[in-house]
Amino acid sequence: MERIQEKLAILADAAKYDASCASSGSNRKNETKGLGNAHPGMGICHSYTADGRCVSLLKILLTNVCIYDCAYCVSRKSNDIKRAAFTVQEVVDLTINFYRRNYIEGLFLSSGIFKDPDYTMERLVRVAKKLRTEHNFNGYIHLKAIPGASDELMREAGLYADRLSVNLELPTEAGLKLLAPEKSRPAMIQPIRFLQNEIIRLEDERKVLKKVPTFVPAGQSTQVIVGAAGESDMEIMHLASRFYRQFQLKRVYYSGYVPISNDNRLPALHSQVPLMRENRLYQADWLLRFYGFEPHELLNERHPNLDTDIDPKLSWALRNLDSFPVDINKADKMLIARVPGIGIESLRKICAARMHGTLNWDQLKQMGVQIGKARYFITCKSGPFERRDLTPEQIRQQLLAQSHSKWAKAHSPQLQLF
Amino acid sequence: MTTWLYDGSFDGFLSAVFDLYWQKKTDVTIRKEQDHVQGLFENVIFMPTIMANADRVWVGLSRKLSEEHLQQLFCCYLSELAGEEDHMVGFIRHVFSSEKDITGDFGNKYILHVAQTARKVLREKHRMEAFVRFQLTKDNIYYSLVAPDYNVLPLIAKHFKERYADQYWIIYDERRRFGIYYNLEKVETIRLQFNTEYDPHYHTTGNVWAPEEELYQQLWNTYFKEANIVGRKNPRLQLQHMPRRYWKYLTEMRLD
Numbered sequence: 001m002e003r004i005q006e007k008l009a010i011l012a013d014a015a016k017y018d019a020s021c022a023s024s025g026s027n028r029k030n031e032t033k034g035l036g037n038a039h040p041g042m043g044i045c046h047s048y049t050a051d052g053r054c055v056s057l058l059k060i061l062l063t064n065v066c067i068y069d070c071a072y073c074v075s076r077k078s079n080d081i082k083r084a085a086f087t088v089q090e091v092v093d094l095t096i097n098f099y100r101r102n103y104i105e106g107l108f109l110s111s112g113i114f115k116d117p118d119y120t121m122e123r124l125v126r127v128a129k130k131l132r133t134e135h136n137f138n139g140y141i142h143l144k145a146i147p148g149a150s151d152e153l154m155r156e157a158g159l160y161a162d163r164l165s166v167n168l169e170l171p172t173e174a175g176l177k178l179l180a181p182e183k184s185r186p187a188m189i190q191p192i193r194f195l196q197n198e199i200i201r202l203e204d205e206r207k208v209l210k211k212v213p214t215f216v217p218a219g220q221s222t223q224v225i226v227g228a229a230g231e232s233d234m235e236i237m238h239l240a241s242r243f244y245r246q247f248q249l250k251r252v253y254y255s256g257y258v259p260i261s262n263d264n265r266l267p268a269l270h271s272q273v274p275l276m277r278e279n280r281l282y283q284a285d286w287l288l289r290f291y292g293f294e295p296h297e298l299l300n301e302r303h304p305n306l307d308t309d310i311d312p313k314l315s316w317a318l319r320n321l322d323s324f325p326v327d328i329n330k331a332d333k334m335l336i337a338r339v340p341g342i343g344i345e346s347l348r349k350i351c352a353a354r355m356h357g358t359l360n361w362d363q364l365k366q367m368g369v370q371i372g373k374a375r376y377f378i379t380c381k382s383g384p385f386e387r388r389d390l391t392p393e394q395i396r397q398q399l400l401a402q403s404h405s406k407w408a409k410a411h412s413p414q415l416q417l418f
Numbered sequence: 419m420t421t422w423l424y425d426g427s428f429d430g431f432l433s434a435v436f437d438l439y440w441q442k443k444t445d446v447t448i449r450k451e452q453d454h455v456q457g458l459f460e461n462v463i464f465m466p467t468i469m470a471n472a473d474r475v476w477v478g479l480s481r482k483l484s485e486e487h488l489q490q491l492f493c494c495y496l497s498e499l500a501g502e503e504d505h506m507v508g509f510i511r512h513v514f515s516s517e518k519d520i521t522g523d524f525g526n527k528y529i530l531h532v533a534q535t536a537r538k539v540l541r542e543k544h545r546m547e548a549f550v551r552f553q554l555t556k557d558n559i560y561y562s563l564v565a566p567d568y569n570v571l572p573l574i575a576k577h578f579k580e581r582y583a584d585q586y587w588i589i590y591d592e593r594r595r596f597g598i599y600y601n602l603e604k605v606e607t608i609r610l611q612f613n614t615e616y617d618p619h620y621h622t623t624g625n626v627w628a629p630e631e632e633l634y635q636q637l638w639n640t641y642f643k644e645a646n647i648v649g650r651k652n653p654r655l656q657l658q659h660m661p662r663r664y665w666k667y668l669t670e671m672r673l674d
Contacts, residue, residue: 004637005636005637005640008637008640008641008644009640009643009644012640012641012644012645013644016644016645016646016647017647029580030580030581030583033583033584034583034584035581035582035583035584035585036581036582037580037581042544044544044547044548045548045659046548046549047548047549047642047660047668047670047671048655048656048659048660049642049645049646049647049656050646050651050652050653050656051646051647051648051650051651051652051655051656052650052652052653052654052655052656052658052659053645053646053647053650054659055642055645058641059645060641094637097630097634097637098634098637098638098641100552100554100560100582100585101551101552101553101554101560101634101638101669102550102551102552102562102582103551103638103669136584256650258647258649258650259649272649273647273649273650275650275652349522349524349530349533350524352522352523352524353522353523353524353525354525355522356520356522356523356525356526357523357525359525363524363525366524366527366530367524367530
């Protein structure tokens, strides 16, 4: 009993730097009165750790033994840490018993590479297969796709898992060469491309054949480490945008580098995790996926990094004041989506409500629009809120003066002395 | 000023709404009998629930509203907020008075209010789907205590029934003193009698729980502790997502 506690401690600790925790987007019903289901809509976050991150899946490594020596990774070969490995049955028991108590949505299983990619992947697949076939488990399963594993194993993994992911780790090839010389970008892309082609092939088959098995129903995702290899936000977002388009990834995760090594190629051990930067990257990611922005609008040669003081949408708007003001009661939906202070939910309400009558400031506020921000960029029924011709710098200063971000302290890159 | 009291059931409310129309009243407020405090010059009448009348109102609403919006109205009832009936009546009047679909008319305060209240209730429903923690009893029943802000047990039954189709479970609302019990066939409403020496706040004391229960709670606590990244400490964010009032029901947050 103590041994399983210790194993869990080691292998959960080693897995926690993977940011992905999504449990949505799949569609696995519990049709046979078995255990569990995976919703197409919202995922469920069952708990939140003291760092504010959600716990949705049992996120563990099968083993932290690894033949590679990537500088940014805690499980690297040369690191002097305790090593452990779960048996297949142990992972299955933990998953089932946690799931039955409503602790988790499912399993996120990753692993260090022991022996070779095929050997590792085969073990991951065996866990998923056992859960699905022997335990009638329909909860969410996210497996790591190990670059270099055979097509056959990848295909089998896709039959049992809801999501597969390959982490790109470093946003630039130069960074990869510096910190993980044993890995290469093309070798990482190969399984992503293979899985994408399989997904498309089976979708086509589904149009003509009745019984085609589900294959990675929640799609693929990836992760890049931010702030380990001196890359710019522009490089990161352009990479993300390319992967969303080219490989139809469901998500790209940005993981602020947590210093774990005194390797002089990396930020020093007690340097601050770039949380604010990470937050801004996620905001930019949302703007690409839901608000119709193109990456070069937010980040380009003249603005290679996101502003940490203000959000990327506001930053874009201030650079493009000639696109404003927009008329809330008439403008196209996608133009209103570009207004700072208007999110997807208030956008939906505005578009529904203006069919019934013209809207004024008070109604906009009631619907959840952040008037303080939006007032510089919109007009509506009750006349302009802001009549003066303000320069972008004046608006920026006014907004910064009135905002007391409650996160300022927690996310500040400034080290706290006391 | 007239106040009509109903028995606290949703049908009771709908039945009172029927009478608003039948008696062509506009100056009446509808309140739950159990919440009511008698005012000085108030004219109070108790309205008995007449199922046929309640059904007629519901059928009428069903003709004009989608499933989603019917659910929103029901959520307002489950919110148990004081005076929520006024908004529900305003919403119903707006629905019946208009020829076209007015559910998107968020410029109207009743429509917006109902949508916003429903959102609050559905968020609490979602939280309960996340924060229920089952403990396995010796009798092989997975048991959980909760105290949701709104009366969401009627809303979460379906989720748990679909997910945990092969295990017996109970979710008990400590505040409202009733629970739901799934017996592998269907979900039933139950009331529990706690004997005094038994502490309903579980703990592994006594011989109520299955022998492996303690092990899995400890494993879960270990996992929860190790999943935290110390360098990213942000207790404020944790609190925002998981307010303190839920902690005493969460295995990993209970301070032992």
